[in-house]
Amino acid sequence: MIRTPLRPLARILRARETGENPDAIEAENRAQRHAAIQERARGSARTRLFFMSCAFALAFGTVGAKMGVLAASQPSEPRVQTSGAQIISQRADITDRHGRVLATNLLTHSLYAHPQQMVEPERAARELVRIFPDLKLERMLKDFTGKRTFVWIKKKISPEQMQAVHDIGEPGLLFGPREMRLYPNGHIAAHVLGGATFGKEDVASAEVVGVAGVEKAFDQWLRDPANDGAPLTLSLDLTVQAAMEEVLSNGMKVMNAKGATGVLMEVKTGEIVAMASLPDFDPNDRPRPLLKGDPSDSPLFNRAVQGQYELGSTFKIFPVAQAIDLGLIGPATMINTQSPMRIGKYLINDFHNYGGKLSVADIIAKSSNVGTVRIAQLLGPERQRDFLESLGLFEPTPIEMSEGPTGKPLVPQRWPAVTSATVAFGHGLAASPLHLAAAYATIANDGNRVRPTLVHGRSMRAGEPVLSPSAAHTAMQLLRKVVTHGTARQANVEGYEVAGKTGTADKPRPTGGYYKDKNVTTFASAFPVSAPQYVLVVTLDEPSVGLAGGGESRTAGTTVAPVAGELIRRVAPLLGLRPTTETQLPMVERPLPDRLRLVSN
Known part of the structure; x- marks a missing residue:
């Protein structure tokens, strides 16, 4: 770049001939040079600001557009990730025809132990037997003091039991979150529902699978994430x-x-x-099946x-x-x-x-x-x-x-x-x-x-x-x-x-x-x-009722008929049937x- 001199010779000689001050020429040229430098600096700054503004607008526009797409789209990606998981723990509810819950899921915890991390394994075993009376002290002591590195203690525990185990203060006793199947009505409709148990499981989750009744018949449907959590509605009226x-x-x-x-x-x-x-039985605590004898003797x-x-x-x-x-x-x-x-x-x-x-x-x-x-x-x-x-x-x-x-x-x-x-x-x-x-x-x-x-x-x-x-x-x-x-x-x-x-x-x-x-x-x-x-x-198995005049009767007219009559008397109003005056229809x-x-x- 060719710079203009501050004291150009031609102007200085001309100024001396006309009696002008040569220093004014230098001051004027210096001011013009400074103005040119500032103008170039402002142009460069404007260019940088322009490109930086474009970059920020593009970045924020991209983020905003992505957020808008996510907000407007269906949550299909989480379902795909869930269905591909090794253990699917979510299971749909079962309801009656009016939407009342017959079976649902409850968040609970499992209890397991790492014996090698225990400080006082003998004391921990005694305390666990006190909390869970069904555990065997000899077995616990053998597991905690032997060479085992992992021991299942309970597959599901209540919050109260969890707090009691916490109070033991043993670092080798650990908890894992999981879902369990809950039947809030206990024995009601037990044979229809059947029951569920754990399939694949680890310390962090467990797969709930049906073992009988509609729980087993609809097991795949109840575990299918594509149903988006919709309940299975039965025809029963609770x-x-x-x-x-x-x-x-x-x-x-x-x-x-x-x-x-x-x-x-x-x-x-x-x-x-x-x-x-x-x-019947309580599906929350399903009994073991009979291995011998008459199957009808089992609940x-x-x-x-x-x-x-x-x-x-x-x-x-x-x-x-x-x-x-x-x-x-x-x-x-x-x-x-x-x-x-x-x-x-x-x-x-x-x-x-x-x-x-x-x-x-x-x-x-x-x-x-x-x-x-x-x-x-x-x-x-x-x-x-x-x-x-x-x-x-x-x-x-x-x-x-x-x-x-x-x-x-x-x-x-x-x-x-x-x-x-x-x-x-x-x-x-x-x-x-x-x-x-x-x-x-x-x-x-x-x-x-x-x-x-x-x-x-x-x-x-x-x-x-x-x-x-x-x-x-x-x-x-x-x-x-x-x-x-x-x-x-x-x-x-x-x-x-x-x-x-x-x-x-x-x-x-x-x-x-x-x-x-x-x-x-x-x-x-x-x-x-x-x-x-x-x-x-209505069917009764091996009924026998005493008669007023002595003896007993086993006929349907004296055993099951009055039971069925009482049942109709109880449920007919629940079904919305109103008593009517009967008119005999011709045969x-x-x-x-x-x-x-x-x-x-």
């Missing part, structure tokens, strides 16, 4: 479930029964509103689903309804009920002597074995077998429980005349109370097949027709007469139009034959009969061919 369990428990005590079970189902949807099996045994019982006279409505549908009989048709009846080398008797003839309506009301067998003979073994199969009595129910597939009915491989006869009055074919509830719901549903479900609001395909609506209606009227004038009068609850059938069946011996003093009593019902909404099945009577009239007579 209030109705609690009432059922209370009534059944009291009924067991009064009737001196070994066990009891109940199933309450919606007729149209097949949704199970309540299902109980007693004795884990679900009698409603797994129990396979000969359900006695509750089956009698099936051949009668089928024969009515085929036009073979009507409610007023007279049937030969002369007892005993011989089939091959076997004799079939009635509990009472009903004389030579009964109408079809009285055969159901009085529960005549002989009359029911006569009607089954009109059907023939093949048609009878096909009808029972169409009711779902030959296959496990599609219930959403891990025990569902194990509840396969015990069906005779051969179906000769004697089998057809005994099955007609509920012997020789063993099914669960849930099977019976679904079959009765099919009749109550205008003859359309009903399949039970435990999921609320699930879209179910329409059931295929099994009976005509008129035959189903007539069958319901026959069952209503059982309650008003027959063997189930103790189940008649005024205002709720209960229709049902009692059934008493001797229990089979494991070695063959039947016990003479042990039986299973069942009452299967639907209400209100004018527009059936609910089906209820549908079909004309019969003369040939069949002769056969039936």
Whole structure:
């Protein structure tokens, strides 16, 4: 750069000629030089400030844009990270149909030890045994003073227990956070829920997995992070479930029964509103399964689903309804009920002597074995077998429980005349109370097949027709007469139009034959009969009730019927049913061919 001199010679000489001061020229040039220097400095500063402003604007703009994108986006990235974790600890809640919690998660802690870090292992062992009485002192001392570097002490502890361990002051005792499964209602709906335990686990977390019931059946769904924490909504009603369990428990005590079970189902949807099996258990402290003996002796045994019982006279409505549908009989048709009846080398008797003839309506009301067998003979073994199969009595129910597939009915491989006869009055074919509830719901549903479900609001395909609506209606009227004038009068609850059938069946011996003093009593019902909404099945295992005049009774009419009546009286208002004044609906009577009239007579 060429700089302008402060005292240019030409100007100095000219100034001297004109008498000007040369120093003024120097001052002027110096001022111009300083002004030029300052102008260049200001330009450079402006350039630096411009570029710095652009850099800051770009940086803050990038951060702001990223924050805006994160705020407006769905939190998909955290779900992906969670699903890829080695141990998935989050598990969805289970609720009843009204959103009340049946199973949820609780944050708790595990307790473990690093013996090599302990200062006073003997004292720590004694203090732990004092806090946890189920621990063995000898085992603790061996683990803490040996060569082990890690010892599990408790997989889950309460806050109070955690504080007590803290107070020991032992650095080798450590805690790990984890979730545990909590059932806030204790025993209520224990068999439906099943229970859960820990799968994969480490000191910082544990995987909760289902071991039975809906917890196991829906295990993958409950652990799936893609469900975004949505609860599994069951069809159960917690209030109705609690009432059922209370009534059944009291009924067991009064009737001196070994066990009891109940199933309450919606007729149209097949949704199970309540299902109980007693004795039960607390899923928060699930007992160990039996390794030998009768499985039904364990409180884990679900009698409603797994129990396979000969359900006695509750089956009698099936051949009668089928024969009515085929036009073979009507409610007023007279049937030969002369007892005993011989089939091959076997004799079939009635509990009472009903004389030579009964109408079809009285055969159901009085529960005549002989009359029911006569009607089954009109059907023939093949048609009878096909009808029972169409009711779902030959296959496990599609219930959403891990025990569902194990509840396969015990069906005779051969179906000769004697089998057809005994099955007609509920012997020789063993099914669960849930099977019976679904079959009765099919009749109550205008003859359309009903399949039970435990999921609320699930879209179910329409059931295929099994009976005509008129035959189903007539069958319901026959069952209503059982309650008003027959063997189930103790189940008649005024205002709720209960229709049902009692059934008493001797229990089979494991070695063959039947016990003479042990039986299973069942009452299967639907209400209100004018527009059936609910089906209820109650079963008592080995009941016995004392009679006023001495002795004891084991029949369904005196044992299970009053228990079922009390249960309907308790739950009907909870279901929103109002007592009504009953109007007797007429039965549908079909004309019969003369040939069949002769056969039936």
